[in-house]
Structure formats: C-alpha cells, structure tokens
Amino acid sequence: MKHLYLFFMLSFGYLKSQDTVKVASNIPPEQQAELDYNSGLSALSKENFNAAIELFSKAIVSKPLFDKAFSNRAIAYAQLKNFNLAINDINEAIKINNQNADIYFNKAMVYYKMSKRDSENVALMHCLKLNAAHADAAYYAGLFCYEDKDYDKSIEFYSKAIASNPNYAYAYNDRASAKRAKNDFIGAIADYEKALSINSKLPFIYNNLGSVYRLNKNYTKAIEAYTKAIQENPSYVVAYNNRGAAHFENDNLKAAESDFLEVLKKDPSNSGAYNNLASIAIKSKDYTKARDMANKAINIDGKNGAAYYNRGIARQMLREEGGSCEDWKKALELGVSGAKQFINASCLN
C-alpha cells in the first residue's frame, strides 16, 4: 500500500477475449514492470516463449535493473535457441546481481547447449563457488567431467550432487555410468539400482542396468533388467534390441532373433536391428543372409559402421574380398576401430 494508484486489470475469467476492454493505465513503472514480469512468467510456463520475451522486455523497459526479468528472458531466448541473446541477458542479470548462483547455473546450461564446454565449466564452477550445495551444478559438473572421460572427477561431482539431494535419481544413474566406464560393474549396478529405488519408472535406467549385467556376462540378470524396461515402456525398442544382444551373447540366437524382429515390427526402419540380424546370420555361417541384412541396415543408415563391418565379414567369406575391404575401410572411417585389424590382415599387400 505504498502507492495508491489507480490500475485496471483485465479479468479473463470473466470476460471473453472479444470482451476485452481497452483502458488507459497510469500504473507506476515499477508495479507495471512487476505485473509484466509475472505475466511473462506465466507465458514462460505455458512455453509461449515469444510472448514471454515481449512481456519480460516490457518489464525491463519499466524497470531497467530488473535482474529477474533479464534472467527469465534469457531462458525464453535459450528455449528458442537464441543462445547469444540468452547469454547477453544473463550477463546483464549478473551485472545487477552477481551473487545469484542460479544465474551462473543458467549461464552454464546455455553454454552447454552451445557446446562451449570451457565457458560452461567456468560458469558451473562460479555457481558452485556461490553455492557449494547446488545439486544441479554439481550434477552438470559431473556430466562435464564424464564427457571429458575424467571418470574419477565425474564420480566426485555426482557424489556431491547426491549429498545435496539424496533423491537425485539422475545423479545416481550418471554416477553408475561413470563407474561402468571404469569397469567398476559392481558399483555401477548398485548405483543404477539405487536410482531405480528412487524412481522405478525410468526405462532407460533399467536399460543401463541390463547393459552392465551384459558387460559382466550375467545374461540372466541383463535380460531381466531389459524386460523391466520393456514393461515400463512397451514401445522402448532400445531395450528390445539390447535384450536381443544379451540373448545373442548368451548363444540363444533364436530368442535374439525374436527380439530383433520385434524391434523391426515396432520400428521398420531400425538399421541396428537389421545389423543384428546380420550378426546372427554370421554366427550361423549363413553369409548370404548376413550380407543381405547388412545391406538393409546400410540402406537405412549409411553411417551404420557396424553394418559395414559385418557386411565385410560376410563378403570375405563369400569370397568377395575386394568388397569386404571396401566395407571395413568404410567401417573404420565411421569409427569402428576393430575394422583396422581386418584391413591390415586382409587388405594390404
């Protein structure tokens, strides 16, 4: 009640849009800024990003040092992938208030989306300096280290995130993945299971759990985990495909084939499933079929290195040595490092 100025509000609950009454306003700028800001927030929550930007901009015009408006307008810009404008706004917000850890976190997130890794890391560290218990910042710092393949440091950050938020299922999942990368399968399994105990409805975590069991050659457990992932999301073809892989590695080619065919039933253009059928054919020494399946995989996805690799094997056994060398070279080009030994052994004079 500091100011007693007249203002007008439009009540949309009462009047229909065509009922809009245009009224002059003489609301003081600060209140107008706050009103526009709140309206912007409402638009932001409804993912109406352009409207949000307009409203936050109005708020900033009315109140030029409105740090929250800058911060939220940055979010709207970021959602529209206008990252440079988002960073500008965040910097403006920081100029007004440099003690807000969340703004630094947002800055890190925008840099993350811009793939500016160094800047992302600087912002994350700044955020954690202001608030060491910032669980999300610690989580993303863990992610940063994971992507840098610094798994020890990654685990350290994920652990901090978990310490700040003991129900942080994502942090448990990612820490498990970091442990998996260090071949600590037991630790990874424990973390995936903890993540699932917090949120048992996340099929991708069951899938990850299954894959660690697979790496650990515990195919029964792997198949069980993939099956749970499928139960949570019956259209989750990734889990079907991986369960097929577990059956394959467990020498149950029939069950593997059944899963790969199920993938193709749900997703007829799944290149990976065709490649896996090619793998079954190679195991069965049916090289003609293997070549045909790999052909299908490649026709769907010309960047499926594994399919080139497998077709190379099939073609070698079909005595199409020239073709097999071309395939392995392509596989190597696509990042399948295992093809190199075949090239060295069979394609160089």
Added chain:
Amino acid sequence: MKKYYLFPLLLITISLFSQSVEFEKSNFPGKKDELKLAKKQLDVGTEFYMQGRKEFDDFRKDFISQNKYAPVSNHDFRQAGITNFKDALTPLTTAYNFNPKNARLNYMLGICYFIIDPGNKTMLKIFSEAFSIDPKVEDDVEFYYAWALHLNSQWDDAITHYKAHLSKLQGKKAAFDIDDINKKIQECENGKKFSATPERVFVDNLGPNINSSYPDYGPAITADEETIMFTSRRDNTTGGKKDEGDNKYFEDIYTSTKINGKWQPAKQISKNINTETHDAVAGLSPDGGKMYVYRDMAKDGGDLYETTLFGADWEVPVKLNKNINTKYHENTVSLSYDGRQLYFVSNKESGLGNGDIYMCELDVKGNWGPSKNLGAVINTKYAEDGVYMHPDGKTMYFSSKGHNSMGGYDIFKSIFENGKWSEPVNLGYPINGPDDDVYFVVAGSGNRGYFASAKKDGYGDQDIYKITFLGPEKQPLLSTQDQLLAVIANPISNLKVENAVEVKMAKVTILKGIITDAKNNQPLEASIELIDNEKNQTLATFKSNSNTGKYLVTLPSGKNYGIAVKRDGYLFHSENFNLPEGADFQEYNKDVALKKIEIGSTIILKNIFFDFDKATIRPESANELERLIKLLNDNPTIKIELSSHTDSKGSDEYNLKLSDSRSKSVVDYLITKGINATRLVAKGYGETKPIDTNDTDEGRQNNRRTEFKILAK
C-alpha cells in the same frame, strides 16, 4: 608282402572260397566271345602288372633297406613300375568292364592307380570292391584299401582297416610293416583331430595359367606377390626329355606376373637358368635379387646354385660351396632376413633321416661356413624338405613326413627362441592333408602363403596353391544402444526460472455490470468515463462489450469515483461510488439501463454535489455538468426540467426551499455556460418525490438527488 609271385596258386585257392566272379564260361553263359576277349585282355594286363609289381616291390625293399622304414608317402615310391602299370591299365580296364566282380582284377587295378594317379577317386572304389569281394584276395589288400581311405581323408575307416591289417602282422620280419602301419594309424588320428578344427584359411589353386597336368611345385614369390617363380615338369621342358628314373619331364623353372590381380600364362625363365636336365627353384632371397636353383648334374646327387638378377635377366648360376653341396642330394634354400644365414635341405649321410635341414653362416670372408644340422627337434628319421625362413628372422616353415603329419609331407612351423627351436606345429587342415603338402613360402604381408600340394581337386599331380590366412573367427559387431546419461536419455528443463514477484498493489474493488437499452433490455456498447471526483479528473474512458454490454473495472478502494455511461441517442447515466477502505477485495455490480433521448425521459445526475445544507455546487460536480452541457449542445432542440430532491429529514418547507435553490443553482450554472435559459426549467420538489425509503441512510442518499427530465424535443 613276399607272396606276389605265388599269384596263380593263390588265385585258384581264393576263388574256391570267395564271391569273386572268375573269368569262366559258367559265369558268363552266352558270352563266349566276349569272355574270350576279356580273358585275353586280363592276361595281357596281368603280364604288365606283374612286371610293374616286381619293380614296385623291389623299390620298396630297397627303400626300407636304405631308410630303415617303409615308404611313408605314395610319392616315396617315386612311381616305381609306372611304365608297366600304365601298360597294364588299359587291358585290365577292358577286362574290368566285362567283369567288375573279380577280386584280383580289382586289386591289380588298384595298385596301378596307386602308382599312376593316387589322387584318382577310382582307386578307392577299386580297392573297396576288391576288399569287399574277397578280403583275402592278397595279403596286403586291406592295407592298400586302408591307405586309399587314408588318402581320401576317411580317417575312421582307414584306422579300422589299418588296425585290422596290423592284427594280421607279427614277427620280426614284419617289424617295418608294423612300424609303418602304426605311423599311418597315428597320421589318421592326426588328420581326424586337425580336420575337426579346420584352420580359417582359404586355399585356392593358382589356376591354369600357373598349374598344369604335370607336377608344378616349389613356388618362390616376390614380396609384393606380383611375380612368381616355380618349378614344373611339363612337356615343353628345355630339351624335351624325360628323367628315366620316374619317366617324367626334366624340371624347368617358370615364371608368371600378375596383371590386374590375375596371373598371366607362365613362361620358362631365362635360358641362363634352364638346361636340359633338372633346374628347379630352390629359394629366393628376401629382396628378390638372388635366386637359388637346384640342378642335378651328373654324379653330384643334385646341388644348389645361386643366380643374381641383372636387369631383367638372371645371370648364369654359380654353384654354392662345398659346405653346402655334397655328393648327396641338396635342394631347397632359404636365407635369413639379413642374408647371413643359409638354410638348406640335404640327405647327406650324417643326417637324422632321409633329408634334413641344415644351416650355415657367412664367415668373415663372406663365404658360407660349415653347415650344422638343426637337430632332432626339427629333423626326424623321415624326410624334411621345403625350408623357408620368415622375414621375422625367427620363424621357420618346413615340410616333414614325420612329427604329427596327417600323411606324406605336412607343413610345420617352428620358432627360434632362447637359442633353440620350438616344437614344430602342424599348420593344420585344410592347408595340410593326407598327401604331400610342401614348399611353403609366405608373402611379404604375412597374410598369404603359397605351397605345393597334390590335392585331389588340382590340375594334375602337384599344383601350386595360395593360402589366405583368415585369422581367428571374426566376431560380428552388434548394434546396441545405451542411454548412459540421464539428461540425454530423458531431457529435462534444467534452467532455473526466477519466481514471480509480489506486486505491491492497492486494495481493490471490482465494479462490473451490463449496459442495456432501458426499453428493450438489449445490451449496448456504451462509452464509460471514470472520474476521480476528488481531483475532478477523467481517469479513463472505456467501452462496454458490443455483444454482451458487459463492463468491468478494478478500482483502488478508499476513494470517491464518478462513472458516466454515454451513448449517442441516449441520455447519459452517471453513478457515484464512494469506495471505502477495508476489505482487500470487493465486487460491486452495477447494471445500467440507458434511456433514449425522448420526451419524458428522466435521469438522475449522481455526480452533482452541493455543499452541506446549501445550494452551492461543489467543484467535483464539474464533469457531470460538462456532460449535461454537452448533451444540451448536441441536442439543441431539447428542453429540460432540472429538479432537485431531498430526503425526508428536516421540514417540508425547508426541504422544498433547499431543493428549489439547488435546482436553480444548476440552471444558473448552465446558463453561464451558454445554454439558453428558455430551454431550462428549474424545479425544487423537496421530499415529495422519494425514489427510495427514507428509513435508511442508503435510501435517504438515493432520495437526495438532482434529476433532469426532457420536456420537449
């Protein structure tokens, strides 16, 4: 094996007990002439067979005498008796075509094939028939039947018949035969084991541009695999002569180059190399600049020569020194990668068997020093041949009829480490088989090898094959997908949104209602003026909705407001609100029915204020009066009555007087503003025309009013 000369007697004896169909009239009724002809062919063939058989048996006896073991491979017989066997083959075959059920005839034919063409599948069939018709047709029928099975990789059946034959042998005189059969049984066991886990290789015949129906062997290949040199005993050999020892053409060296991946037709190498006798490839230096040649000059037992490539031609070969060449048979050569060691094969007396591998080193003068036998790890009492040193400097490939061969020469590998050779390893099936596999060399890449083999699918006798090593079975690569990072698997909006701010607002009253036509109740769009009565300012002007007539306005509490609703053709309507402070929020509903401008229409001017108990118009009435003036100016023909009313408090006279004064004050004001006085009538009604109760404050307030009425239009 000493009863061959008792053949006629045996024939009579066995025929009494066997199912063998003899060449007798009773067995071929009505075929007298054909029988006569067949018998004649049988006699002719038998005659040649017997001569050939004698040579064969004599050779075997000599072989055992020299080597202290029986011939291991069918090639060990060096085709003894082949001329007679070939002469026997046609008449015997004619007789066989007439009577295939004669055990002895089948046996004789089998032996002919064994020497002439052991790779011919007919041999196995013939021996099988001979044995099934009469297992006792000859003492050794089961042995050769087993050997035929062995050569056809029928390991289990071969073992069965070898063992059956072995059970019939006893005594010191049979010692060599017993040793021989035991070795062959072991070879079959080896073959069974190796063929159960075949090596992952492709074995390809080099094709008709390299191989012929004659023996082709001893390949030497350049590091880039673009040129091959090999030995052949084909009919265009230099001089066109045959070696009397085995009735085959003398060896010559041939070469071929590869164009666009295909071997071109082989040609004889330089005349500097090939002579009218034996000239064979014995080896090639790692750089391809030197070739070692085997030559079999008179009485030297076969020696090794060296020739150097000069431009496109090979120079005249020079014989290697006496540390290498002896009066015995020396053949294949291989140099170490640095050219300082020379490995070769010799069957000199000091060896461990019939052909051993030796090594000599370059001395300080650049000559080959004394040779050294590689010892019992490599050399056996059987033959070794085809030595080849891999450029890695430590791996040696060689062929041997000993070790764990599957039959005849097999190719082995041994590695020189820590000053000694490792136990030789059989290269396995299908590189090696039951027949001779020999002269193995590795291409520069190490991924392919070349060797000579008497495989059954060849162009005849020995052929040259290429081995492609496939390595361990290639495991297929599965396409799997993990979603290891949660935010990637399941993206979330992770940006931190700032919260809403609390806007410091005044306490409010919502004023809302519907504007209608007073007569027909239809909603009207009308202009609504909001006036701050204290400041006498129009705060805002807005409109009601054209369809619904609705309006809504939010007002801070604690103030007095005037509202004027206007529409052309209608009298304006004014309201006065004194919104008290107190509740945070209150709603006030005010519907307004606008009256059309017509005679008799009345309107209350709610925003005309007078000083208490006086007729003085207060300044906050200005807006209302301006509206009234505008109405009168916009409708210049209308005449109005301006009346003032009071509540019931006070006396009637007082009230009448006060109301009269107030109405006149308004009329006077209008006149001062330019309204013609003739259009205005002032009237004070006192308390006589209440519109509400006088019992309540609100009612009394309503009754206190200024009105106007249209008198004329």
